[in-house]
Amino acid sequence: KEEILKVKEEIQNYIKESKTLQKLEEIRVNYMGKKGIFTELSKKMKDLSNEERPKIGQIINEVKETINNLLDERNKALKEKELNERLESEIIDISLPGTKYNYGTTHPINETMELMKNIFSKMGFDIVDGPEIETVEYNFDALNIPKTHPSRDLTDTFYLNDSIVLRTQTSPVQIRYMLEHGTPFRMICPGKVYRPDYDISHTPMFHQMEGLVVGKDISFADLKGILTHFVKEVFGDRKVRFRPHFFPFTEPSAEMDVECMICHGEGCRLCKESGWIEIMGCGMVDPEVLKYVGLNPDEVNGFAFGVGIERVTMLRHGIGDLRAFFENDMRFLKQFK
Numbered sequence: 001k002e003e004i005l006k007v008k009e010e011i012q013n014y015i016k017e018s019k020t021l022q023k024l025e026e027i028r029v030n031y032m033g034k035k036g037i038f039t040e041l042s043k044k045m046k047d048l049s050n051e052e053r054p055k056i057g058q059i060i061n062e063v064k065e066t067i068n069n070l071l072d073e074r075n076k077a078l079k080e081k082e083l084n085e086r087l088e089s090e091i092i093d094i095s096l097p098g099t100k101y102n103y104g105t106t107h108p109i110n111e112t113m114e115l116m117k118n119i120f121s122k123m124g125f126d127i128v129d130g131p132e133i134e135t136v137e138y139n140f141d142a143l144n145i146p147k148t149h150p151s152r153d154l155t156d157t158f159y160l161n162d163s164i165v166l167r168t169q170t171s172p173v174q175i176r177y178m179l180e181h182g183t184p185f186r187m188i189c190p191g192k193v194y195r196p197d198y199d200i201s202h203t204p205m206f207h208q209m210e211g212l213v214v215g216k217d218i219s220f221a222d223l224k225g226i227l228t229h230f231v232k233e234v235f236g237d238r239k240v241r242f243r244p245h246f247f248p249f250t251e252p253s254a255e256m257d258v259e260c261m262i263c264h265g266e267g268c269r270l271c272k273e274s275g276w277i278e279i280m281g282c283g284m285v286d287p288e289v290l291k292y293v294g295l296n297p298d299e300v301n302g303f304a305f306g307v308g309i310e311r312v313t314m315l316r317h318g319i320g321d322l323r324a325f326f327e328n329d330m331r332f333l334k335q336f337k
């Protein structure tokens, strides 16, 4: 009996001192398991007298029950303690500022292109792509550009061979479009174009967007209405004007100006004291071009226009040097976040 109570005392102390669930489990296995001390003690019971054996057996059972209860309580207490420690250590301070991620953004040129595409697609224009490597035929001949025109010179065009060039404007896309689609249609074709210039206002690759509307009884008023809406969407509600001009592929041709957004027409460095900024070229499609693609100028006519995307982007954001768009300087680019 003394031995049993001594063991009980010992185990109770171990349980009280146990700090972890794992330690508690070791105690349970060592003492209460099949190879535990109580199994040993029960084996010794056979040496006892008949009246002593039941009494000792009962004491052993009582002690085992007490120990098991203690183990369960300790287990619960340790679980509780462990949970509280975890809650304490894993607490999330929701008042902390979020982690700042260094997101990228759309390049200003692409942002302007998307803006322009949206404005025209809302007016029912198709958005069309085409090859950047083009034939001389589609880049010049189809556009009624004479063989002797300076834009065909090596100073103004990248030739891959005598009949293949890097397109100098996106007009070839419109030629291909007319060859494949019937009329009436409205389309724009934004994209990269290439010219051998490189200075503060020219880069060998830049972006243009041309547009073309062909159908019955298209008038210059339609041209003015559509382009005026476009310019006001991009630059806000400013005055616009059309100045007579010449392009080989349009007749009559015009250049479109918007009132200077800096000096509101007073005259400044940006508008070279004129009070006006040139935005784009346009005109009624020359009958020669319609004929070239097999359309009959007596049945259909149309207007076309072309706008430089870098130019518009520089005006929108007040950027002075065209080359900044292509140098990938993060100090420049992250201003457009």
Ligand SMILES: CNC(=O)COc1cccc(Nc2cc(Cl)ccn2)c1
Pocket: 171, 174, 175, 208, 210, 211, 212, 247, 249, 250, 280, 281, 282, 283, 285, 286, 289, 304, 305, 306, 307, 308
């Ligand atoms: C930046 N671009 C400019 O200053 C001028 O671009 C222009 C002006 C007028 C017309 C066109 N395109 C065009 C295309 C066909 Cl298929 C037929 C007739 N014209 C492009």
